[in-house]
Amino acid sequence: MSDAPDYGPWEPVIGLEVHAQMLTESKLFCGCSAKFGAEPNAHTCPVCMGMPGVLPVLNRRAVEFATRTALATGCEIPRIARWARKNYFYPDLPKGYQISMYDEPLAVAGGVEVETPEGTRRVRLTRIHMEEDAGKNVHDAHDDHSLVDLNRAGVPLMEIVSEPDIRSAAEAADYLRSLRAILQYLAVCDGNMEEGSMRCDANVSIRRRGTTELGTRTEIKNMNSFRSVERAIDVEIRRQIEVVEGGGRIVQETRLWDADRGQTFPMRSKEAAHDYRYFPDPDLLPLVSDPAWVEEVRRGLPELPAARRDRFVRDHGIPPYDAAVLTARRDVADYFEAALAAHPNPKSISNWIMGDILRLVRERKLDDALVITEWPVAPAALAKLVALIDDGTISGKIAKTVFEEMVAGGGDPASIVEKKGLRQVTDTGAIEAAVDAVIAASPDKVAEYRSGKDKLFGFFVGQVMKATGGKANPQAVNDLLRSKLAG
Amino acid sequence: MSTKNPTDWTIAEARKSLEAGETSALDLARAFLDRAASVEPAVHALLERTTDRALSDARAADARRAKGERGPLLGIPVVLKDIFATRGIPTTCGSRILEGFVPPYDADAVERLSRAGAVLVGKSNLDEFAMGSSTENSAFGPTANPWDTGRVAGGSSGGSAAAVAAGECLASLGTDTGGSIRLPASYCGVCGMKPTYGRVSRYGVIAYASSLDQVGPFARTVADLADVLGVIAGHDPRDSTSVPAPVPDYAAALDGRVAGLRIGVPREYFVPGMAPEVEAAVREAIERLRSLGATIVEVGLPHTKYAVATYYLVAPAEASSNLARYDGVRFGLRKAAADANLLDMYRETRDAGFGAEVKRRILLGTYALSAGYYDAFYLKAQKARTLIRDDFAKAFAECDVLATPVAPTVAFGLGEKTEDPLAMYLSDVLTISVNLAGLPALALPCGFDGAGLPIGLQLIAPAFREEAALRVGDAFQRATDWHERRPPAPGAAKGGAR
Known part of the structure; x- marks a missing residue:
């Protein structure tokens, strides 16, 4: 949809990780509402607040939604998917770990058809997995302390990871649009990037055109619209080209997009350097796919x-x-x-x-x-x-x-x-009467027209339409006026 | 009926008296509350005596009985390990970090006890977050052994075991992750059972190691255990690992018959360093079972030697993650200086809130799960766990129930092993494999040593065959009287624990 920018001898290599909030009624592991926009902490219970002794119970509907997405993108559904804990401390993460999937995801090896100016391209998907969302920290309400809103904690997410098949910033945006249309067709996600129900991180690297080796990549975060994604990736590609052409080397790091300044900035390494200590969540059973159920979901795809x-x-x-x-x-x-x-x-x-x-x-x-x-x-x-x-x-x-x-x-x-009496007048007699009346009422204009001022024709049409309340058949009016004025 | 003091009764005796109208639940509650008041200074089995709750529970139970209701635990005084969430009652898990925490929910097992009409007398002491073998890791001081208050009650459910032994309740609940029910049952001379993993819901039980934790009862007799297990067992949709299998009538399974049963004795369970009196008592108990008609077969559990090492990778790994939620943000203790940032708050809260053993296990587990170490530690431990499980499957092809000692020694002295974590860990060498394999196992008294300290017999059954172990244990108790002994009135004998 956009023109491919010219990156000279450099070819960008881009992969996207999309987090899509699922439109289930309730959260992934408890019965709390998953709806957006309630009073802070109104949609919470001991389970999504991570209180001691409580346990997660899987929302079957979320599995169905993710499976629909997987099938609609041509993914394979492995027999077993396993829940894993991703461990890190943050106030918006009540349990101190996020329940996610790690080395055994829900779905693998799919693809999305993307419309580009050069035609349709297939961007391959590496995997789709399910996980729970975190809450939100609110920092601006008070000077000396922050608040935590856990309404979003436990809302079901799909993470949809593409292969590094995307070759331009515009194509990244096109991919996102195609993916969003699929999610919306499936009614599994509303795809609202501004409200954060669809979020996107990009892995970006460059290499010389014609080569196949992958360059060192950076991960770009904090892109809150399709426009941001396109701009941020383009800016990052140009930054990498500048670094490499200036004799420098790309550092593998996470960078944050600053939309106001139109630049990406490295995240502090302390925030980026996590060892998440993934391990299988002992509170949940592995998801064992039932081929008959998967077929049923497939048959229900729109x-x-x-x-x-x-x-x-x-x-x-x-x-x-x-x-x-x-x-x-x-x-x-x-x-x-x-x-x-x-x-x-x-x-x-x-x-x-x-x-x-x-x-x-x-x-x-x-x-x-x-x-x-x-x-x-x-x-x-x-x-x-x-x-x-x-x-x-x-x-x-x-x-x-x-x-x-x-x-x-x-x-x-x-x-x-x-x-309203708006029926079109096609009765030639009635129109003719109106035409005659208009001609009779404006002898000067008729004379001017006849002396060659053709532009006045529109004036006569307007007068006739006015007289008939706009209901006269325009073609009949034209024909009659022409013949009578010629007379 | 009985001339005994009600606090020396079994559940069966109390029920008979209640049903005969000779006593009321309120009478019982008062008797047990009085008993608790007199022995607590010496034993410290309880972190909280729930007096008001006990009296209102008892009145409710009497009212239900008056309307014609009957039930195995209706009006029976019970104690809960303070690891069970109790709505409206402080729940500490033996830790400072849960200071001020009052759960807005009941654990599933607590709900089931309430529905059955049990009377809550108190919440019992434990090793902090169930991490320990002596109840000395409680942030609120240790529990003393009612048989000798200079000795430990065992752990981590030491308070629940001691409360039954000291007559503060007729039954109690504990949790068993590596022996935490069976070891204190053995040390305190009472019966305790760790059911099959998945048999009793873990909902509302504060997690230590989720793949190993299991809820189970303490009582004076195996028959009493069967009554309590029948109430607390069953599927709970709030715990995804709870198994939707029917619960047999455990009490009905106690027919006193062991004739024709094959009882396996694993040769690896008579370890070097085992106290001779312990080995002698256990072997004598096995002989008794033979004389009752059982066939005794020797079996092998060759991977037993890896059990402790395996456990100390799996359990701390899970604990390091389970205990991440104690961060000072939403409940419990928060320590933060006025100018503290987020990291400071985490550090200060967790440093002040957790005891040494909990910190040790969080470190161990964090290390075992770290990038670059996961395969060598956590993954390898999971493989060893599979081998240990397979050992039991093979053994149960040759026998119906396994009989072993619960622990290599009787209760040790308070403070004897607190400076040596490894020695402490080895107290669980004979109980840990059962948790790794997810099996049910029963501990019951089978003798006393020369100093008058109880010795425990362990009966291990195949998964979801609790009734097999219960039947053997009950038959043993019909033929012996070890379970009828009561400790001397604690406090009257030796001095307090502290």
């Missing part, structure tokens, strides 16, 4: 964005760009198909959705991150409106008025047309 886009182009004959816009979100694509089922005019319905409908959704913020919660008009009503245009009942221009009525007061487009 059509994914890439397949749906291709099908829209193929079956509905709409341009690839339109198909891409309509299928970027599952609910939009569903809306399109629902309208289409009521009135088969794909191009016109697509135009209405991409124009007026999505504009209103944006302006009125009718969506949360995952779904459009309130549509301006129902798909069947939009279909009826388009049908009224197609059968000549109203003009396209009048249709905009009818649409606004539908949005404002609801109701059936046909009744709005009747009630």
Whole structure:
């Protein structure tokens, strides 16, 4: 979607680690709500607060969500996945360890199809594993102490790790968009980077074009939007090129993106140098995959964005760009198909959705991150409106008025047309009468027109439309005016 | 009925009296509270006497009985090791770091006891976080052995064992990670059982080593143990390692028959350095079982010699992680100077809150899990654990129950081993393998040495066959009277522990 920047003889090698918060009702190991935005520590219990003696109990739904993601990205599901403890001290980590997966993850060896300006590329996935989120430390409320909010502690996450298959900052952003569309189609994650429900770290290195060896990599953290990811990676690639071309060497380290300064900075080594002492969590049994259950999950997968886009182009004959816009979100694509089922005019319905409908959704913020919660008009009503245009009942221009009525007061487009008397006038007699009246009322303008001032034609059209309340069939008005003015 | 003092009764005797209407749960509660008040200065089995709770539990039990309810533990005074979370009652785990912690929840075993109508008399002393073999690692002072208050009660559930021995309750709960029920049962001359891993829920039990910890009962007789185990055993969805297997009627399994049973005697369990009187008493007990009709077979458990080393990698590794939550942030002790930063708070809190043995095991475990050492230590220990487990599987192909000593010696003197952690660790040499293999094992008195100190017999059964060990132990007690002996009134004899 963006132009590949020129890095001269250097080829960037990028892999992404994406943390996706799963949209389960409850947390990964307790019954507390996993919803965002409650009062601090409202969604906590002894288990997610790490009190003594309490034990984790796995949320089956989270396993289903992660399995769906794994299958939708073509991963293999090993027979056994094992929970492991990742040990480190931090106030937002109540147990002093995070329950995660280590050397036996939930899924391995998948891939995501990414649309790039050069065509579709497959970015391979190394693995997908599940883990619990940490809470949040709040530092700005008081000068002398920090507060801890554990609402997020224990919210289920998937970590989706790509192979170092990405070759530019733009491609990294494209990969993220494709991945987010898949997660949203599966309804497993709302993909909101700003709110942190989807987070991304990047491993970046460079090498000379044509070589295959991997360079020393840095890990970039703290990128909170698609734009940040793209900028941070581009800046880091350029920094590495500068270092290497200046005779220096890249140090393997973690760097933080500073969006305000547009630079990456090394994290203090004390924060980065962890020995997490992973070991299998003795409180949880290994996950043993049941092939029949995995098949059941596979059968329940929806059509994914890439397949749906291709099908829209193929079956509905709409341009690839339109198909891409309509299928970027599952609910939009569903809306399109629902309208289409009521009135088969794909191009016109697509135009209405991409124009007026999505504009209103944006302006009125009718969506949360995952779904459009309130549509301006129902798909069947939009279909009826388009049908009224197609059968000549109203003009396209009048249709905009009818649409606004539908949005404002609801109701059936046909009744709005009747009630407001918006039916298109195609009766030549009535139009002719209006034309005659306009010509009769403006003898000066008629004379000017006839003396060669062609531009005045629009004035006459406007007058006739005004006289007919905009309802006259534009073509009939044009034809009649032309012949009468010529007379 | 009995002319004995109620505090010398068994659960079965108390139940008979309650059912006959000769006594009430309230009478019993008062008798045991009085007894506790008189012996505690010398024994220090309890960290907290829950007097008000005991009286209200007892009244509730009497009311339930008046409505016609019956049950094996209805109105029976019990004590809980202070490792069980008890809603509204301070729970210390023997540690300063849990200072002021009052759990908002009950452990599963506590809920089950409450539902059964048991009466909570107190919470008992233990080695801090269950790490120890003598209860001397308690932050609140050691528990003395009721048979000789100059000696240890064993550990880590020393308070629970001593409380039963000293007549402060009729039953108690402990936890056993490497012998922490069986060793103090043996030292205090009472019965104790570590059930199969997964048999009793660990929910609400403060974790030491999660893959080894198991809840179990103490009582004066094997028949009493069967009653308590029947109440606390069973699947709990809050503990993913608790096993959804049906719980047999343990009391009904005690038919007194051992004829035809094959009892295995592992040759590796009569170790060099074992006290001759201990070996003699255990061998005599085995002979008694033979005379009752059992077949005695010698078996081998060849990897026993790796058990202690294996345990001291696996248990501290898990502990180092389990104890990370005591960081001063959410509950318990917090030490932080006014200008302290986060790291200072962690350091000061954990330094002041944990005792020496806990720190030693956290260090050991942290080291064993560290990058570069994991394979050589933790992973290797897990492999040894598999071998030890396999040993038992092979042995149980040749026998139904294993009979061994619980410990190489009788209770040692207070302070005798506190300066020598390795010597202390070796107290558990005969009990640790059972935890590594996840098996059920019973400890019961089988004799006394010349100084009048109890000696324990260990009966180990295959996984989820608790009733096999209980049946043998009960048959032994029908034929012997070691379990009927009571220690001299502590406090009347030798002086206090401190």
